[in-house]
Amino acid sequence: MTRNPIETLSSRARRWAIGLTEQKSVTGTDGEAAFGPWLAAELREETAFQNAEVWTIEVGPQDGRHCVAMLLRGTGRSTVLLTGHYDTVGTSDYGQLEPLATRPDALTKALHGSLVAANAPAAILAHHDFAGGEFLAGRGLLDMKTGLAAGLAVCAEFAESAKPAGNLLFIAVPDEENNSAGAREAAQMLPGLCKERDLDLLAVINLDAIADDGDGSKGRVIALGTVGKLLPAACVVGVPTHSGFPLNGLNAGAIAAAIAARIEWAPELTDMCGTEPGTPPSLLGIRDGKTGYDVTTPRTAHATFNVLSYRRAPSEVLDRFDSLCAEAASRLLQELRRRVSAQHETGLLEMVQSIPVHRYETLLARLEEPERMRLEAVSASIAAGDQPLPEKCRLITEQAWKLSRLAGPAIVTGFGSIPYLPTNLSAQPAAARLRAAAVEVADEAAARYGNVVTCADYFAGISDMSFFGEAAESSLDVVARNTPAWKDSVRWPLTRALANIPTINIGPWGRDYHTPLERLHVGYAFDVLPQLIRDVCARILRPDAT
Known part of the structure; x- marks a missing residue:
């Protein structure tokens, strides 16, 4: 210079x-x-x-x-x-x-x-x-x-x-x-x-x-x-079905969309900045897990959110996020029941009373040692790729869900990036x-x-x-x-x-x-x-x- x-x-x-x-x-x-x-x-x-x-x-x-x-x-x-x-x-x-x-x-x-x-x-x-x-x-x-x-x-x-x-x-x-x-x-x-x-x-x-x-x-x-900034994530597992018979399943994309609508600008996740409200949360990304076009409804969907905090701890943010996800899913089920009640058939809704919310850590706790080792191998392979961190988290979560042998519908919550x-x-x-x-x-x-x-x-x-x-x-x-x-x-x-x-x-x-x-x-x-x-x-x- x-x-x-x-x-x-x-x-x-x-x-x-x-x-x-x-x-x-x-x-x-x-x-x-x-x-x-x-x-x-x-x-x-x-x-x-x-x-x-x-x-x-x-x-x-x-x-x-x-x-x-x-x-x-x-x-x-x-x-x-x-x-x-x-x-x-x-x-x-x-x-x-x-x-x-x-x-x-x-x-x-x-x-x-x-x-x-x-x-x-x-x-x-x-x-x-x-x-x-x-x-x-x-x-x-x-x-x-x-x-x-x-x-x-x-x-x-x-x-x-x-x-x-x-x-x-x-x-x-x-x-x-x-x-x-x-x-x-x-x-x-x-x-x-x-x-x-x-x-x-x-x-x-x-x-x-x-x-x-x-x-x-x-x-x-x-x-x-x-x-501070956190990236709470919701990995939604639905019940896929042929789109010609939608009442036989629950669309993971629809559940994720309901969560997105409930959390967007949610006051429950808006921390106070001194005596003034801080920046409200907002959806940063939403996608389904399909890799190509077909006429089956999505099995999985994933949504991530920008949540800013001033004094609120990550544990409190995740508690509130879990509650809002559960509330959004419950409201969606109620609305879907209302919409099909006039047709005198409810399909899968007869058997689904609620959509459970699991944290990623509780999902891991269900895995036996062989499944844990398989997940670790997959995680290491995903880490070697060049995808952004939220995408890596999505792929690992979906793999953990498969290994858990749980059945959908369900929501798995966690974080998709490093915390600030x-x-x-x-x-x-x-x-x-x-x-x-x-x-x-x-x-x-x-x-x-x-x-x-x-x-x-x-x-x-x-x-x-x-x-x-x-x-x-x-x-x-x-x-x-x-x-x-x-x-x-x-x-x-x-x-x-x-x-x-x-x-x-x-x-x-x-x-x-x-x-x-x-x-x-x-x-x-x-x-x-x-x-x-x-x-x-x-x-x-x-x-x-x-």
């Missing part, structure tokens, strides 16, 4: 942001695998980091992706971790502009020109933003390489200071856009890292981006916690110190940086904060027992899995990430954000901090 002879905090942040963005790192590609070693080499070549310790940490055996770590020592043991992910979503959505997707200046100019005749609200706003010169486009520039760049600018200033208080640890991780394998690996290795290097890790600052379609007031935020647990700053001294530092800096922001900055209870998006922050690690047990692909595909231990360090988020803001209109507000990102991060770190690390 081209370096200026004399650099400021702002110019360093801009240089690193452009340089990181130009290096492609789409999740699951060779670019993501190459990015870690490339970044480590760049850090070693940076003059400001000549006395820093830089190393890489492989995510897993033969994984090919790396976390990139850098330690800058000042005085004492007190340490703040600056972290964020470097992987991005794909670039094919840019169409003809894809060659420019990771070249911010060229892409911004091209997008501005292409939006002259735009009539969609989002495109009109983007054209206005680019015309004003306050926004810069680029895949990954907002989400979230500019956050990493701001962290690196702060690290450089720290490294060039004379005997700064404390230490800064920087870790960039892969895979956040998929299963957060990088953050999970980093969180697990932190205790050993700190012990080996004699560090007292006081706080983590995640550097992820915030979206704001307005004036930026919702983007200029220090988030003191993060929302909610984090909140606790009442512990280190967390109180971090909260105080964040509030102080936010209160002084208008006078110091010319921007109003506020503290929010929660980071609105899903982020790696879930693995670094203070979360209920015991919650992982019920998720693991009911996630079919946990052992072979998730490969995440149930103890010492989370860092459990007080964690906040301070990142850039912009608009429309994960779309071709992804753009960054440059004034805040380069002029204000690095100062915020620097000043929060300084308050945490000062010797008289309490």
Whole structure:
């Protein structure tokens, strides 16, 4: 990367942001695998980091992706971790502009020109933003390489200071856009890292981006916690029949559809965000188990749901989910009976009084040792495939059902992906110190940086904060027992899995990430954000901090 002879905090942040963005790192590609070693080499070549310790940490055996770590020592043991992910979503959505997707200046100019005749609200706003010169486009520039760049600018200033208080640890991780394998690996290795290097890790600052379609007031935020995310899943087993004789069976697709209708926006699964309702649940995927066309009704169907939580534990979420599935099935049976009563025949409904709900773990408990061994072999084979995690969980659940020798209709519930647990700053001294530092800096922001900055209870998006922050690690047990692909595909231990360090988020803001209109507000990102991060770190690390 081209370096200026004399650099400021702002110019360093801009240089690193452009340089990181130009290096492609789409999740699951060779670019993501190459990015870690490339970044480590760049850090070693940076003059400001000549006395820093830089190393890489492989995510897993033969994984090919790396976390990139850098330690800058000042005085004492007190340490703040600056972290964020470097992987991005794909670039094919840019169409003809894809060659420019990771070249911010060229892409911004091209997008501005292409939006002259735009009539969609989002495109009109983007054209206005680019015309004003306050926004810069680029895949990954907002989400979230500019956050990493701001962290690196702060690290450089720290490294060039004379005997700064404390230490800064920087870790960039892969895979956040998929299963957060990088953050999970980093969180697990932190205790050993700190012990080996004699560090007292006081706080983590995640550097992820915030979206704001307005004036930026919702983007200029220090988030003191993060929302959690679960993916409850319902695998429905029906009684298939020829579609010419539908009363002789129970359609798994119809049962799954009834569950989907009951759970969509269900208040029972909408956690409170402070005194306000949080984001309601929503269906993320629904499909039957048929592999081709025929005139038989589906034997199985599978539905997954996005459920966000702020303080609610996974066990409570699954309890509520089970109840709603049972209620939906009961209502469907009642409605089907009403519809056929006029025909004076009920078919299978005469024998089906209710549709039982089983958890995946109770299904496993029914299996004898030979069936368990067969299931483990199938699970390992499925894990070796390249299907997404929810699909792997569906296939394993259906295999477990077959081995159980139970008869439908039935509903098997569980989870279809890794959990993102909610984090909140606790009442512990280190967390109180971090909260105080964040509030102080936010209160002084208008006078110091010319921007109003506020503290929010929660980071609105899903982020790696879930693995670094203070979360209920015991919650992982019920998720693991009911996630079919946990052992072979998730490969995440149930103890010492989370860092459990007080964690906040301070990142850039912009608009429309994960779309071709992804753009960054440059004034805040380069002029204000690095100062915020620097000043929060300084308050945490000062010797008289309490």
